[in-house]
Amino acid sequence: MNALERFSFNHATAKFWDQREAVEACARTGSGIGLWREPVQEMGLDASAKLVKDAGVEVTSLCRGGFFTDPAAPAIDDNKRAVDEAAALGAPTLVLVSGGVPAGGTIDAARGAVADALEQLAPYALERGVTLAIEPLHPMFASDRCVVATLNEALDLAAPFAPEAVGVVVDTYHIWWDPEVWNGIARAGREGRIASFQFADWVTPLPAGVLTGRGQLGDGCVDFKRYLAEVDATGFDGPIEVELFNDALWARPGAEVFAETRDAFARVLS
């Protein structure tokens, strides 16, 4: 199978590009798309669902739910709305970023809050045919965005639930440093938990604004062929989303970023 047939463009890679244009570019190239809640709301949920359906574009995920760790705002209702939106868009997966360590709290307590939230959301998601995908983020985000820092931790959090209800995101940018990453990928596959597979590169030196410093594929030290081989070896044959938070890319025209990203995807896998 040609790797490009599995290419999905996460809209955040060209964050300020009009959603309609992004979907049309995906339609023209047979690509999937990862959508974000904010642009979907801006266009309207029904209009967005009609757009992707009419264009025949596969929605590979909806970003983003989560942020469960603030005791003042456990966000369950908003996450239920996000599940509904994913279902309406035909997205099989809602990506969850768990939330950070609240002021005065501990990381262990915050992790407990994530487990509690999943317990409330998993049956709701299962009923609507949406898989909640726990995304481990790089540990440099553990305090402010996501206390889930490794694939194994995400899998432990998913373990109490059916794989159709709760899976994990395998995103090279966040996990490439982990000495347990190959074991984690094998385990994720064995347990049927790979709900989303994402590519971004890790560049050195780390840009000053770490949130928006993800590298274009091929610009950093991630061995994408190896990741694809390890994930494929588990039997996973789903789409591969490219999601790059990158200030320099965001400053450029979306169509140009789309073409460059698709080319880079093909190149790092060739």
Added chain:
Amino acid sequence: MNALERFSFNHATAKFWDQREAVEACARTGSGIGLWREPVQEMGLDASAKLVKDAGVEVTSLCRGGFFTDPAAPAIDDNKRAVDEAAALGAPTLVLVSGGVPAGGTIDAARGAVADALEQLAPYALERGVTLAIEPLHPMFASDRCVVATLNEALDLAAPFAPEAVGVVVDTYHIWWDPEVWNGIARAGREGRIASFQFADWVTPLPAGVLTGRGQLGDGCVDFKRYLAEVDATGFDGPIEVELFNDALWARPGAEVFAETRDAFARVLS
């Protein structure tokens, strides 16, 4: 035991403070000191050894060896010199920062280079009564400074050698995010590998220059009492070094930083 009796001031916390003044401040307060190779060389090895001996100050570690992963410069000879310096200074421990991913290389290959270097250095260190302490650094440094990213990985690397030859550094700043950290500390204690115990805090938001953004104790989200309890529970009763790479601290007078740091240490453990 009063926690302050275990306080050791790592010279890097007041990087530009004269080494003699730092040693004298430690002598006056019954503190230990963690020394660095560059200021030691500047004063001269013999003069530095005499300084700490005459002052009756315990040298708790020498920083820094390592950087094993550049195939063009495996650094074995320089690390042997660092072992000799540690022995001359009476430092029981040489702290090792392993090195990053060389250009065009993979992290797995770089990890293999670290294992190879340890094999060459361990007998040399053992003969001279110096323990090599593998320091896992925060994963945000994995590409440019240190491919060893977790306590468990450091312990796996140390496993082939006697605990007197190769141990690990438990530094809160680098490992606080790890879901396996409590298991890792228990294992490190069980295996007799805790060669250095260091404190620094993790502040949010992460400062732009991540290398020099370690927080003063109490300014971040690290639960130092819990770390002390977990490490003590393994039977470890050695010194606790405070090592803060922090631009704002470095800009201030060393004596002031020393006093503030010692106070913060007592406060977070009270």
